[in-house]
Amino acid sequence: MSGDPSNVPVLVAGAGPVGMTTALALHARGVETAILEAEPADRDRSGSRAIYVHGSTLRTLERLHSGLGTNLVDEGLVWPTRRTLYRGKEVFNRTYDSPGGSGDIPHFTSVPQVVTEQYMLEALADIGVDIHWETEVSSVASSPDGVHVETADGREWETDYLVGADGGGSTVRKEIGSNFEGDQSENAFIIADIEDEGIDDDHPDLERLFHYDAPEADGRNVLLVPFTGGWRLDIQCIEGDDPEELSSTERMREFVRDIMGEEYADSLQWVSTYHFLQVMADSFVDEDRRVLLAGEAAHLLAPFGARGMNSGIADADEAASAIAVALNARTEAVARDEVELFAARREKAAEYNLDAAGQALEYLQGKDPVTILRKEAAAELADYFEVAGEWLDDAPYGPHGAPPIVSTGNY
Ligand SMILES: Cc1cc2nc3c(=O)[nH]c(=O)nc-3n(C[C@H](O)[C@H](O)[C@H](O)COP(=O)(O)OP(=O)(O)OC[C@H]3O[C@@H](n4cnc5c(N)ncnc54)[C@H](O)[C@@H]3O)c2cc1C
Structure with a gap:
């Protein structure tokens, strides 16, 4: 060389x-x-x-x-708990013991x-x-x-x-x-890390929270995930949003205060807009x-x-x-x-x-009326059937499972 x-x-x-x-x-x-x-x-x-x-x-x-x-x-x-809200109402809450x-x-x-x-x-x-x-x-x-x-x-x-x-x-x-x-169309998220040094595995009440059309975020979807030392807050932009404006420190402090509470408003560690393809x-x-x-x-x-x-x-x-x-x-x-x-x-x-x-x-941001209706119906039914709430909890992450294993085609 x-x-x-x-x-x-x-x-x-x-x-x-x-x-x-x-x-x-x-x-x-x-x-x-x-x-x-x-x-x-x-x-x-x-x-x-x-x-x-x-x-x-x-x-x-x-x-x-x-x-x-x-x-x-x-x-x-x-985190032991998965929790989902739909327009302010809890539709799913499950805690695992292992x-x-x-x-x-x-x-x-x-x-x-x-x-x-x-x-x-x-x-x-x-x-x-x-x-x-x-x-x-x-x-x-x-x-x-x-x-x-x-x-x-x-x-x-x-x-x-x-x-x-x-x-x-x-x-x-x-x-x-x-x-x-x-x-090649770009989609945008606003992502922030919020410092919380108290977070570690010893908190049995730690939860991952997905909130559809969260009123605290003016109807945007919000995902809140704990990690060692803090929380990841994802806010999904909706049509007409200017991600740069929404991610200004002042606006983010408001989001954090409204979604997480006043005590977190000064703990913003890092904010970014994330465009993905x-x-x-x-x-x-x-x-x-x-x-x-x-x-x-x-x-x-x-x-x-x-x-x-x-x-x-x-x-x-x-x-x-x-x-x-x-x-x-x-x-x-x-x-x-x-x-x-x-x-x-x-x-x-x-x-x-x-x-x-x-x-x-597509499920989260698509305009297919059937999907929109299914979400609304599931949120209504979640009070009576856990499976409806579980579907709402699961769907934002896509199907489970791993890619197929590909062979050379030899018999
Ligand atoms: C907000 C956010 C949240 C995410 N959450 C998750 C998650 O929870 N789970 C998950 O699996 N993924 C997640 N991802 C995706 C994950 O961060 C990326 O998939 C990962 O960083 C890709 O790693 P990489 O090594 O391929 O590329 P990169 O991390 O981009 O690393 C590429 C490296 O190559 C170097 N480089 C560039 N050009 C050259 C060059 N010409 N010569 C030499 N070096 C070069 C760069 O400096 C860099 O060090 C997330 C991404 C973002 C932005």
Whole structure:
């Protein structure tokens, strides 16, 4: 490699949660790797993004680096109660007496992404994987024999495989000629974190609250989720909203006071407007089967069901698995096949996740009169039939279940 003394067979672009997981997953399979990251080591990643980490993700992280999954479980919390209101009236309330899951890993944990990333960074330092900070990938040229990468600092790198985990604006995706396809219309949310140092697992009354058409938010849907150290407040914009205006500190303080109570009005930690798309790359690999896309470089999802980081971590694990086999393959055809199988599996998973998040989006924001009527009928019936309230509680997150497993089609 001409760019750096370390000579690694796989480079990863991006030190977000997906790139870091890719590096951990490669190392766990005995493959040396290094990360090229555009930003400096002391970058500010504050402003919590993913908080809901699925049990399957925690198990993957634990498998890749012993202690990583359980550390996140220790840092995070599991809320025991799911509660839903409909225009001010409670329609569902259920408390669980156990966090579910199996062994040390619960059904989920609620932990800010910045904490997850910190543990990933520590795990990488532990095993000695280099992160080259301020090393922005600027061009990528693949051939049947490997990949030539140039970084903005003028360095050149040769590697056998490159994983593009460089986020939604991915240079790697553009360089391999892959394009985002799907619904390009932007939807907006206002998201705030509200500090509450008293929050931890010892609060048996912790709840995740979804409020349809909340009067306190002038008829907008509101989601309130606890995590260690605070609350995540999501307010879904409605037609005619100006998200920037609604997210001004003054207006947000009013929302927080009205929704959570006066005592929280001064605890706003971070506010942001979040615009999301529902798109995926038309190919997760390049023509030479040497460059693989993972995480938001490959797909952008609506936030319902918390599939963004969770599915990106699954991409990372499968990309590493494919590359580990491909590197040891005795024929070029087998190596290509492994990479193609990665693409088939993860493209199918992304389609499934897009569809699931899309169903939730349509349910929440669509104008289909049947859906609107079903919601109203369910809210009426919730007093008599728990199943009606449970449907209202469940639907904002899309269908349950994981993407199908895709095989090569061999019998
Ligand atoms: C408000 C909010 C709430 C969310 N909640 C959840 C949730 O509860 N659960 C969930 O699963 N997901 C959630 N998500 C989604 C989750 O945050 C993302 O899916 C996740 O961060 C994607 O990780 P990534 O590593 O693919 O990309 P990123 O986190 O964007 O990381 C990409 C990295 O690549 C670097 N980079 C960019 N360009 C280059 C380049 N050319 N060369 C080198 N490096 C480069 C960037 O600096 C960055 O470090 C949420 C997102 C938001 C905004």
